Amino acid sequence: MSTDTQASAGTVRGEGQEALLQLKSINVSYGNIAAVKELSLTVYPGEIVCLIGSNGAGKSTTLRTISGLLRPRSGDVVFEGKRINGVPGHDVVKLGICQSPEGRKIFQRMTVSENLDLGAFTRKDTAKIAEDRENVLELFPRLRERVDQKAGTMSGGEQQMLAVARALLGNPRLLLLDEPSMGLAPVLVDVIFETIERIRAQGTTVLLVEQNALAALEIADYAYVLESGRLNLEGPAADLLDDPSVTAAYLGGH
Template sequence: MHTNPNSPLLQLAGMEVAYGGIKAVKGIDLELYRGELVSLIGANGAGKTTTLNAIAGSLKIAGGEIHYAGEKVHVLPAHRRLRRGIALVPEGRGIFTRLTVEENLRMGAYTRNDTAGIEQDLERVYTMLPRVKERLHQIAGTLSGGEQQMVAIGRALLSRPKLLLLDEPSMGLAPLVVEKIFEVVQSVAKEGVTVLLVEQNANLALEFSQRAYVMESGKITLTGSGADLLTNPKVRAAYLGEEAA
């Protein structure tokens, strides 16, 4: 299937998600182009995590459509979306705490059978995440929060994603570690992986993102470049802890 290189890699059109009749996401439109790093910011309960889970296929949508690489993927189960290159790093990391770091990373490649390619990608992850390489034979549950987050990102990269969905990667981590995680996310994007980031640290998210969407009560209320939203007085007052002038 030939897709126009200028068409969005991901497009949500009027997407709705409901929990027991209550709409958590109320008909949103969102576009992501190849190689972009885009963030989705908003208060707790705005529907950000729900949006990522719906894109990844762990939640069914109640209305609208999800187009990915020119295909309607909302009709596909999660594992088929993963095979097509949509990988989610969930909030809370979701690593296998009783497996070693290396076993966790290899779990990311379970949909693949190109042994040489997998080894190549492991080397790439080790280069990008030297801390992970130092801990290969350690049980993942004994790592620090920041190291676990890096393992979770590394594992997702082993599925060779074209679209990486990151849910709250900085949650509960010390500021220095958060900086490191964001550097990793940026280098992933530079390698051509498209990234959609849900992040409570709005300041940092906007600083690193080319574009961003602001979500409130299940709707997208604002969109713009990261730089524009950083200086937007409404955004500053609501998410960056500043008094609106």
């Protein structure tokens, strides 16, 4: 399926919009091992876009490359029309790309409040930081209840909420979420995905990596399927939910 696929009746995806993010034939390797091969994708403002695929498909590597933690061997990462290959990770955050990493990576010995403060470490707009902090505590009421609690003493679901909230304190225009439902009970998975939809409704574009393909496709606008580092399939998420090959490979045949 091409990026010109009709996203909905009478509407072409991205029509009249400049892309927020483009990956142009990127190749990423760990030493001599190729992890991502000739990958191209596009994210438009206001979308939820998901990357799905099995373990080792290159999903997390793709996010790490966008974040500036890895540098592509070839190809370009373009954000808001500017090539950002080689921009250090902390400067990528300043550009408006923030990531909630796989495994949460919160600072366990710090309080919830201190973790949130670190999410805004590149910012100087004190009044807006306070406003954004209040907003994430409204998104995640459990964090408000535990604001002075050591992060490492919270449940896995609460720690995941904190990881997402911390990323939001960077005031991203593009939020990268890497496996936000990993290891969570089903009821908390529902909470996380409902919150992702609310984040998008508030104006933040989301690029989501998720092994729970069904949950991801149900909230996404557009999806890319990776297989062994290569793009295998792409299209409107609703179409992929009905695609027999996707159903068989990633949705358990349902």
